[in-house]
Amino acid sequence: MYLPSFSLKGKTALVTGAGRGIGRAIAIGYAEAGADVVIVSRTQSDLEETAEFIHRVGTKAYLFEADVTNKGQVEEIFETLDSEHVTVDILVNNAGMNIRSRALDVSDEEWETIMNTNLRSAFWFSQKAGERMKEAGGGKIITISSVAGHVALRTGVVYASTKAAIIQMTKNLALEWGQYGINVNSIGPWYFKTPLTEKLLADQSYLDDILAVTPQKRVGELPDLVGPAVFLASEAANYVNGQTLFVDGGMSIQGF
Ligand SMILES: NC(=O)C1=CN([C@@H]2O[C@H](COP(=O)(O)OP(=O)(O)OC[C@H]3O[C@@H](n4cnc5c(N)ncnc54)[C@H](O)[C@@H]3O)[C@@H](O)[C@H]2O)C=CC1
Numbered sequence: 466m467y468l469p470s471f472s473l474k475g476k477t478a479l480v481t482g483a484g485r486g487i488g489r490a491i492a493i494g495y496a497e498a499g500a501d502v503v504i505v506s507r508t509q510s511d512l513e514e515t516a517e518f519i520h521r522v523g524t525k526a527y528l529f530e531a532d533v534t535n536k537g538q539v540e541e542i543f544e545t546l547d548s549e550h551v552t553v554d555i556l557v558n559n560a561g562m563n564i565r566s567r568a569l570d571v572s573d574e575e576w577e578t579i580m581n582t583n584l585r586s587a588f589w590f591s592q593k594a595g596e597r598m599k600e601a602g603g604g605k606i607i608t609i610s611s612v613a614g615h616v617a618l619r620t621g622v623v624y625a626s627t628k629a630a631i632i633q634m635t636k637n638l639a640l641e642w643g644q645y646g647i648n649v650n651s652i653g654p655w656y657f658k659t660p661l662t663e664k665l666l667a668d669q670s671y672l673d674d675i676l677a678v679t680p681q682k683r684v685g686e687l688p689d690l691v692g693p694a695v696f697l698a699s700e701a702a703n704y705v706n707g708q709t710l711f712v713d714g715g716m717s718i719q720g721f
């Protein structure tokens with residue numbers, strides 16, 4: 466038999482930023498693939514909406530209203546999961562944000578906020594999940610980067626730096642943790658319509674610029690991202706490590 470399983474049945478996934486957008490889509494997609502899902506975000510009402518979808522699918526949802534930039538709250542999440550004997554088999558570091566300042570205008574506060582939200586939080590969650598996965602004999606860690614981590618976009622140098630750092634962090638964690646059966650990969654999306662981007666994508670001239678450099682001539686739909694996220698979380702990706710999968714309609718290969 467050559468076809469490995471794409472199912473997540475019997476697994477528990479933790480998804481940060483699961484209150485809306487890409488994180489909510491991945492959390493629900495993982496539930497549809499059979500996983501129980503630990504969902505983390507800042508807004509309880511958003512979490513409850515995501516949990517409602519998961520319950521309709523028939524798997525369990527564990528809700529944690531937390532700020533991923535607060536290390537104490539990150540530690541508390543894992544202490545609570547440990548006390549409830551919930552093992553995280555799959556971690557998706559999705560929470561992220563952007564402040565699209567020009568380089569000369571970036572304030573120290575903006576730098577801190579973007580770096581802490583997009584990069585430091587992902588490292589903290591990876592450390593906490595990684596030490597448990599090492600004990601458990603393996604696991605899957607997926608961090609959401611961006612094409613902005615691979616090519617220069619007009620959406621801000623600090624954001625781009627966090628997304629490039631995620632690509633390198635992914636390689637280094639894979640190098641250290643592959644021996645423990647842990648697969649560490651990242652996904653690099655191009656534009657997907659979410660609360661983070663909806664204002665930008667509503668501007669027809671901006672959208673025209675996006676489509677001009679996108680071979681598939683459309684922005685991403687959330688199922689376009691959930692499929693790769695399920696693949697990387699499943700047994701089908703057991704020998705994929707340290708990679709970044711760009712889900713971008715071909716944008717990152719666009720030349721002239
Ligand atoms: N939407 C897009 O076109 C693209 C998004 N991405 C990345 O995908 C990820 C998700 O983006 P979207 O769903 O579009 O964003 P979004 O803004 O729609 O959702 C982000 C989620 O993260 C949560 N979050 C933000 N800061 C948090 C914090 N400090 N503590 C806890 N939760 C926090 C928000 O509450 C929200 O639920 C981000 O890492 C983003 O950089 C990457 C490329 C393109």
Ligand SMILES: C[C@H](O)[C@@H]1OC(=O)[C@H](O)[C@@H]1O
Pocket residue numbers: 562563565611612613620624654655656661662665
């Ligand atoms: C493709 C980028 O990641 C996208 O561009 C933006 O302006 C948003 O901040 C997203 O990050």
